[in-house]
Amino acid sequence: MARQELARFLRDRRTALRPEALGLPASGPRRTPGLRREEVAGLAHMSVDYYVRLEQARGPRPSHTILDALAGALRLTSAERRHLFRLAGTSAPPPATGAVRHVRPHVARMLQRLPETGAIVTDASYGVIAWNPLAQALLGGGLGHGTTNLARRRFLGEGRMYESSSTEEFGHIVVARLRRAADRYPHDPQLAALLTELHAGSEEFRLLWETRPVHAPGHRAKTVEHPTAGSLRLNCDVLLVPEDDQEVVMITADPGTPSARTLRTLATRV
Template structure:
């Protein structure tokens, strides 16, 4: 039964993908939807016969290495990857690190909203942003990690900074638990430990959930701007989309209109 469910899952996921989803040319007209078995086998570095046997529930118990290769070939998100391992009767290994790839539909959202918006990874790297966010949060290209900006950028200069410090530490602690072998995250935590404030908040082990909050942003040209921060989670990639807005008709809203 488990092998049959595993085979159906692999087949359904393969048929849901298109060549451009995995960086392959479309090629000649296809009689069946999705990728061919030989394309998935090639992406996963295994024989076509072996992959076909897995789909047909005739294959042996796949190893963790095989499952990892299939997860990458089929572009599985973390939840789908965990499901794949469970169907194979194998405990999933810890993910290698937080996803730093932004899905096209998330990137497209940034440019459809009338607000400053950024996408952050589980390590608080800003991995995508729209032009208004770049104008509001100056220096994103040079300093794209919000935790570094918060703890290593000098004393907090605005209201809401202390609260964000606790939110950032709570998220980074959770990321460290989920991705214990991610070297970039380990280096980030080492850098942040230079900050006495970071060490103090880390020792408190704060518990914070993403949600609505307000803060003051000190803009180098427009001065103090009162903004609202609202978070949309992208759980499959362990990412967050943060929208920054101002009260309609307020001076801060007019300033954001100038930036836009």
């Protein structure tokens, strides 16, 4: 592994990127041109400390998953991606041709061990590919058909979309993730068809797409108006399945609150 050369390559590519081109705020003083280290780390879904160590030639050999995440965050071309892997002392696997649309058995089993937590797994194009009973009670019976796509729900009104305090923010989250997916899987026909459908059917989606939003998974709190359970104050936490480019969304309520009691009641009915 060529640590010094890898560090220099990462610094060069980071400083060559324009924040506004990635949907990041360009305001405020910047000591150097390009992106900040914490911005690259956020785009690559890794800790800032880990990325800093790579740029300082102090880090361990990064895994294929980390290298692919860095290639996406730094918007590397195919040739640059191969060079990045060579500097890390490994050969670059071919880029994935399409989003992984099946869930690993251990992830599916984890969902079933969370009786008072709603949990779903989404693929890179926001298709819901796994869920547990409480999630179905919270998000609507359409999940049971296995064809739910949260991007279609949000922008095209397909299926049940409850009123939520985070509806506007979720639109930005959806577009940011779909843009990442389009960069990673340019030859995925299902993703291409989805993007064509969203562009044709939603002016809001078209306008957001042009802003190139960037959003990192994490914790979100929101209020959801459920048609039978009423107003629920919920926490949404996202766990990554990086090897498959999937996200596990965990839906909970603060202990001891009316929303927690309502979730417990919903869980006994499913």
